[in-house]
Amino acid sequence: xxxxxxxxxxxxxxxxxxxxxxxxxxxxxxxxxxxxxxxxxxxxxxxxxxxxxxxxxxxxxxxxxxxxxxxxxxxxxxxxxxxxxxxxxxxxxxxxxxxxxxxxxxxxxxxxxxxxxxxxxxxxxxxxxxxxxxxxxxxxxxxxxxxxxxxxxxxxxxxxxxxxxx
Amino acid sequence: xxxxxxxxxxxxxxxxxxxxxxxxxxxxxxxxxxxxxxxxxxxxxxxxxxxxxxxxxxxxxxxxxxxxxxxxxxxxxxxxxxxxxxxxxxxxxxxxxxxxxxxxxxxxxxxxxxxxxxxxxxxxxxxxxxxxxxxxxxxxxxxxxxxxxxxxxxxxxxxxxxxxxxxxxxxxxxxxxxxxxxxxxxxxxxxxxxxxxxxxxxxxxxxxxxxxxxxxxxxxxxxxxxxxxxxxxxxxxxxxxxxxxxxxxxxxxxxxxxxxxxxxxxxxxxxxxxxxxxxxxxxxxxxxxxxxxxxxxxxxxxxxxxxxxxxxxxxxxxxxxxxxxxxxxxxxxxxxxxxxxxxxxxxxxxxxxxxxxxxxxxxxxxxxxxxxxxxxxxxxxxxxxxxxxxxxxxxxxxxxxxxxxxxxxxxxxxxxxxxxxxxxxxxxxxxxxxxxxxxxxxxxxxxxxxxxxxxxxxxxxxxxxxxxxxxxxxxxxxxxxxxxxxxxxxxxxxxxxxxx
Numbered sequence: 001x002x003x004x005x006x007x008x009x010x011x012x013x014x015x016x017x018x019x020x021x022x023x024x025x026x027x028x029x030x031x032x033x034x035x036x037x038x039x040x041x042x043x044x045x046x047x048x049x050x051x052x053x054x055x056x057x058x059x060x061x062x063x064x065x066x067x068x069x070x071x072x073x074x075x076x077x078x079x080x081x082x083x084x085x086x087x088x089x090x091x092x093x094x095x096x097x098x099x100x101x102x103x104x105x106x107x108x109x110x111x112x113x114x115x116x117x118x119x120x121x122x123x124x125x126x127x128x129x130x131x132x133x134x135x136x137x138x139x140x141x142x143x144x145x146x147x148x149x150x151x152x153x154x155x156x157x158x159x160x161x162x163x164x165x166x
Numbered sequence: 167x168x169x170x171x172x173x174x175x176x177x178x179x180x181x182x183x184x185x186x187x188x189x190x191x192x193x194x195x196x197x198x199x200x201x202x203x204x205x206x207x208x209x210x211x212x213x214x215x216x217x218x219x220x221x222x223x224x225x226x227x228x229x230x231x232x233x234x235x236x237x238x239x240x241x242x243x244x245x246x247x248x249x250x251x252x253x254x255x256x257x258x259x260x261x262x263x264x265x266x267x268x269x270x271x272x273x274x275x276x277x278x279x280x281x282x283x284x285x286x287x288x289x290x291x292x293x294x295x296x297x298x299x300x301x302x303x304x305x306x307x308x309x310x311x312x313x314x315x316x317x318x319x320x321x322x323x324x325x326x327x328x329x330x331x332x333x334x335x336x337x338x339x340x341x342x343x344x345x346x347x348x349x350x351x352x353x354x355x356x357x358x359x360x361x362x363x364x365x366x367x368x369x370x371x372x373x374x375x376x377x378x379x380x381x382x383x384x385x386x387x388x389x390x391x392x393x394x395x396x397x398x399x400x401x402x403x404x405x406x407x408x409x410x411x412x413x414x415x416x417x418x419x420x421x422x423x424x425x426x427x428x429x430x431x432x433x434x435x436x437x438x439x440x441x442x443x444x445x446x447x448x449x450x451x452x453x454x455x456x457x458x459x460x461x462x463x464x465x466x467x468x469x470x471x472x473x474x475x476x477x478x479x480x481x482x483x484x485x486x487x488x489x490x491x492x493x494x495x496x497x498x499x500x501x502x503x504x505x506x507x508x509x510x511x512x513x514x515x516x517x518x519x520x521x522x523x524x525x526x527x528x529x530x531x532x533x534x535x536x537x538x539x540x541x542x543x544x545x546x547x548x549x550x551x552x553x554x555x556x557x558x559x560x561x562x563x564x565x566x567x568x569x570x571x572x573x574x575x576x577x578x579x580x581x582x583x584x585x586x587x588x589x590x591x592x593x594x595x596x597x598x599x600x601x602x603x604x605x606x607x608x609x610x611x612x613x614x615x616x617x618x619x620x621x622x623x624x625x626x627x628x629x630x631x632x633x634x635x636x637x638x639x640x641x642x643x644x645x646x647x648x649x650x651x652x653x654x655x656x657x658x659x660x661x662x663x664x665x666x
Contacts, residue, residue, distance in 0.1 A: 069338075071279050087391075099563065103567075104577070118564050124557065157571060
């Protein structure tokens, strides 16, 4: 039945072929994050027990995170675990590209440029996307968002490039 | 007793005003609209729709958000019954018999009994909340900082046990969330922490950024991995109103489900997810012919759906009385309250009685509206279910982008959300669950604050956590919960509960 993690479905056969299985990678990820967190919190003073400083929480949490990282790496090296597979690179590139394009263009160009740009760019993430369909849908969605966020809710979001005097 | 009645009366007069009732209706409607979409759970729905409430007064905004929440919950059940995809963990059980009923052409009755059961459960849960609020609030005022800290530890421990996947990974996610919560200016010393001098996060990372990045966008990335296989039921929806014998078989399961769900919803740390599971197994045990379960037994829809809705509502109790969110959705509600300048906690009930009781009354009104909205509109939801994913995700992208931008009018935060999307996707791939991180993030600041207060009061003695009976009791309970969850037998049965 259905709650399983999709990543877990691909588990099994290829498990033993690598040391860099999911647990080890997860542990390494935690270790790296912990090291980064501790480094960032390093200049902060942990204070004393009666006057807890700003550094105590981030530092101790980072240490704990590192501890779990070590545990995961160790348990990953000992047991059989699945590999990390099936990264959707196409999805990452185009969806994140769409989001970043929105962030870059919304101020200078306004919603009516940034919105469709984000939609069209991110739609490339799915190979099933049909050009005409997505163009029409984007136009409708943009108009809908304009009406909803601008005409109805009056959010202070730029609509068109300021050069056009709007 | 009269207190309760007059309080509810106050609440109804607030929530029943034309303005607020309209907001509640609107919330339920769009909540269901978005919640019905497969792959969009309640967390993503609320995060996505949060900007819609920015222009409203706090009371209206919270009423609308609560409506969105119920709508999203009910939308998830609709999807579970018609498409065989549970939108969220609590609708998983509904899939078992609900989808079978749909295949037999009884989809309408399954949806109908889900709505009726939810309404009954919602009504009872509303009364429970109203009755429990006052005593719990006065209890909360007796809590010292050390007790609060211990309570949060217990809540996080529950969250760990109830999370899917491995216990160490869930604890790591909570720590990660706490670490992220320390980013920004330290409230006590005014020092900037972990910001590297970057002004954009000097106030801390906005909660909505993490929620939308990790639940809205990261889910898209995860869904794009798989080719779409969605079997919307093609059989006729059939009649909606259950007949007398359907109702007779469902009535006791609805009441039992309500009881179980309300009780579990109280628990800190997402006890609500257990409600539907517990209800389903109890109904199966009590049934004369257990083999009907899984083949479209109406009790298998009525009980769990009622438990689901009751738990969804009593989960508000820890939030409203103690200011501690028991699960990720409630964490999101805290984020929303903070945006509107409301600090959740025991002081709300006395300082903002109209907000408090208005929200509670709106829960009941919201449930009534769901019943009214959903039964006639089921045809529309079915059509929505057929919207292909290739159109859905670009729409989610533009909607979330506009939403994030409008929180602070900051393009940088949109980009930051993109970064959290990548982070969330990485966590999914590495087998971490995101919900505990969200909870840790929200509780992090509060825990640190209470820890510091407790330490100042006790002049630096850690014994304060053991000396105080309340905090000692809570910590011992947390320890028991942890040990029990670590026992191999329990952890194995925990796995079967969540994978079956």
